[in-house]
Amino acid sequence: MENLQDNQFDVWEVFIQSKPGLPHIHAGNVHATDKKMAVQNARDTYTRRGEGTSIWVVPSLNVTASDPDENEMLFDPSNDKMYRHPTFYILPEGAKNI
Amino acid sequence: MNSKEILYNYCLRLGDDALILGQRLSELCSKGPILEEDLAQTNIALDMIGRAQALFNYASEINGGKNTADDIAYRRPEFQYRNHLLVEQPNEDFAHVIARQLYISAFEVLFYGSLENSKDSILASIASKTIKEIKYHLQHASDWTVRLGDGTPESTFKMQRAINNLWMYTGELFEMDSIDDQLLKSGIGVDKSPLIEKWRKQIQATLSEATLTMPEEMFMQSGGKQGVHTEHMGHLLSEMQYLQRAYPDAKW
Numbered sequence: 001m002e003n004l005q006d007n008q009f010d011v012w013e014v015f016i017q018s019k020p021g022l023p024h025i026h027a028g029n030v031h032a033t034d035k036k037m038a039v040q041n042a043r044d045t046y047t048r049r050g051e052g053t054s055i056w057v058v059p060s061l062n063v064t065a066s067d068p069d070e071n072e073m074l075f076d077p078s079n080d081k082m083y084r085h086p087t088f089y090i091l092p093e094g095a096k097n098i
Numbered sequence: 099m100n101s102k103e104i105l106y107n108y109c110l111r112l113g114d115d116a117l118i119l120g121q122r123l124s125e126l127c128s129k130g131p132i133l134e135e136d137l138a139q140t141n142i143a144l145d146m147i148g149r150a151q152a153l154f155n156y157a158s159e160i161n162g163g164k165n166t167a168d169d170i171a172y173r174r175p176e177f178q179y180r181n182h183l184l185v186e187q188p189n190e191d192f193a194h195v196i197a198r199q200l201y202i203s204a205f206e207v208l209f210y211g212s213l214e215n216s217k218d219s220i221l222a223s224i225a226s227k228t229i230k231e232i233k234y235h236l237q238h239a240s241d242w243t244v245r246l247g248d249g250t251p252e253s254t255f256k257m258q259r260a261i262n263n264l265w266m267y268t269g270e271l272f273e274m275d276s277i278d279d280q281l282l283k284s285g286i287g288v289d290k291s292p293l294i295e296k297w298r299k300q301i302q303a304t305l306s307e308a309t310l311t312m313p314e315e316m317f318m319q320s321g322g323k324q325g326v327h328t329e330h331m332g333h334l335l336s337e338m339q340y341l342q343r344a345y346p347d348a349k350w
Binding site (some may be wrong): 009030031032033036037038041044045048062 | 131134135137141237238
């Protein structure tokens, strides 16, 4: 496994923006030796069918993730707070994307 | 040749370069050094085949529809193919794939950049579309040339070997013959003679960055545009044309 990783270069996380103004959304990851190659590989892997207008790449090592063991503490308290959902408004007719 | 036949032949030359290199790169499908590079090479292959399709469709139109784009691509004998010898050279190793792409893409950036100003509006629009793809091909090939050239002793050796081995097929890219001359006169074709200096500068810059040496002057091979190909061409065609030869008009 160690050897395999050596052969396949470092892992980079890829974020694709589908239209200007929209957020960059995590698409997956690629292998690359440097940032230039990471952008090119992301382009070839994730935007071949016209999915993107912008690409971000980040070394996976630089991503800090939440600890799954802390899931209860982090996420459960929001389960019963219905009032935090913006579902109690009456939308004006014709208003979209709210 | 009348002016229609000249233009028809010009389209075949440009289309054949794209088709044959597209076929060569397709051979790499599932054989890339890593998954991402596999996708990159086959992406370039698809760009090439798309360009060939556009050019053959136009050739078919010029020819009054006597033969379709598929007929042109798959049903000619070897000596009727008009591609440069460079693009039919086998993949050998990854360094050869990259060196071939570097040489041809550096040429195509200049060539199609100039063809964008063609008086023939269809050729000009094909050029405008394809130049964006070519710029990416050149960047991809240049980056790999530098990476491998300025890499380990083994990668440097292999990259230099590929650069040297394919050098003799680069002179042909800039040759002008009667078809080129006549289309240049009518404002349709490209004057390739002034491109060679720019091309050499571009290659020199990339090779220096890659710590590689520019090959010395040597005898340049030629003949592709007249249909005289290297021994690799027949093998390539036998695979490429197999389906149309074995099952003519096959549909799926």
